[in-house]
Amino acid sequence: MKNFIIIFLLFSYTLNLFSAEEALKPEQYNFSFSKPLGKINKNSAQRGLQVFIEVCASCHGLKHVAYRSLEELGYNKDQVNSIAAQFQIDDLPNEEGEILKRKAIYSDYFVEPYKNLNEAKTANNGAYPPDLSLMVKARKDGANYVRSLLLGYNEPPSGFDVGEGYYNKYMAGNVIAMPQPLYGDDVEFSDGTKATLEQEVNDLVTFLTWTSMPDLENRRAAGIKVIFFLLVMTILFYISYRKIWSELKT
Numbered sequence: 035m036k037n038f039i040i041i042f043l044l045f046s047y048t049l050n051l052f053s054a055e056e057a058l059k060p061e062q063y064n065f066s067f068s069k070p071l072g073k074i075n076k077n078s079a080q081r082g083l084q085v086f087i088e089v090c091a092s093c094h095g096l097k098h099v100a101y102r103s104l105e106e107l108g109y110n111k112d113q114v115n116s117i118a119a120q121f122q123i124d125d126l127p128n129e130e131g132e133i134l135k136r137k138a139i140y141s142d143y144f145v146e147p148y149k150n151l152n153e154a155k156t157a158n159n160g161a162y163p164p165d166l167s168l169m170v171k172a173r174k175d176g177a178n179y180v181r182s183l184l185l186g187y188n189e190p191p192s193g194f195d196v197g198e199g200y201y202n203k204y205m206a207g208n209v210i211a212m213p214q215p216l217y218g219d220d221v222e223f224s225d226g227t228k229a230t231l232e233q234e235v236n237d238l239v240t241f242l243t244w245t246s247m248p249d250l251e252n253r254r255a256a257g258i259k260v261i262f263f264l265l266v267m268t269i270l271f272y273i274s275y276r277k278i279w280s281e282l283k284t
């Protein structure tokens with residue numbers, strides 16, 4: 035019994051140590067897509083794309099997204115080509131065997147900001163900026179998490195050592211290697227929307243939710259059809275069940 039109590043105390047002590055640096059639960063926000071039948075707001079996603087390109091793309095890739103899929107957000111082919119043309123990509127080797135750069139086009143995938151992992155780490159104090167294509171899906175409560183994280187930079191409490199990182203209570207361990215990327219007025223939205231910090235972050239998260247789940251709306255629509263089908267079948271089966279048994283009884 036005595037041993038058991040000692041083990042229990044030790045155990046809860048270790049747990050407490052961890053919980054001192056545990057990440058805060060993300061704040062819940064009501065996005066256009068949060069409700070069961072909600073959709074990705076395309077205007078918002080377009081603004082989010084602008085924030086991504088102008089701020090995040092210098093460090094983060096989006097390697098699972100092809101420029102051409104941006105048509106789903108309401109751009110036409112010419113617009114997609116001019117979005118892609120903002121990025122430089124390796125061309126095929128020329129006749130001398132050199133690899134020159136060309137502008138990215140419609141059919142390319144988002145160009146990576148760094149040549150390789152080591153270059154990415156060297157540029158970021160040893161930390162690696164992860165690819166953001168699937169980030170919203172990869173983290174628990176991803177949309178709210180990324181939103182809270184981008185809004186969650188603060189001064190560390192006194193005595194808290196952040197080393198070379200930055201204090202962020204939503205990050206596991208409360209220290210993140212990424213400097214605060216957004217402050218508000220970081221971009222000038224082409225549709226005239228005021229670029230407050232909240233607005234930029236909400237639009238960006240809408241865009242990153244689309245990159246993680248481009249088929250969200252189709253899936254939800256399919257789900258509703260299935261439920262409707264099951265409902266109709268249930269009613270039909272119930273009616274035929276009543277009918278069969280009423281005949282047998284009489």
Ligand code: HEC
Pocket residue numbers: 085086089090091092093094158161162163164169173180183184209210211212213215216238
């Ligand atoms: C100066 C380079 C830089 C810029 C610009 C930048 N990031 Fe990061 N980001 C990083 C680094 C480095 C990490 C890794 C942090 C770590 O592991 O502590 C990171 C990590 C992240 C993470 C993952 C956090 C986690 O849970 O692991 C997200 C999400 C993120 N960044 C989003 C963004 C968004 C959105 C933008 C644009 C608004 C952006 N970043 C701009 C460097 C950058």
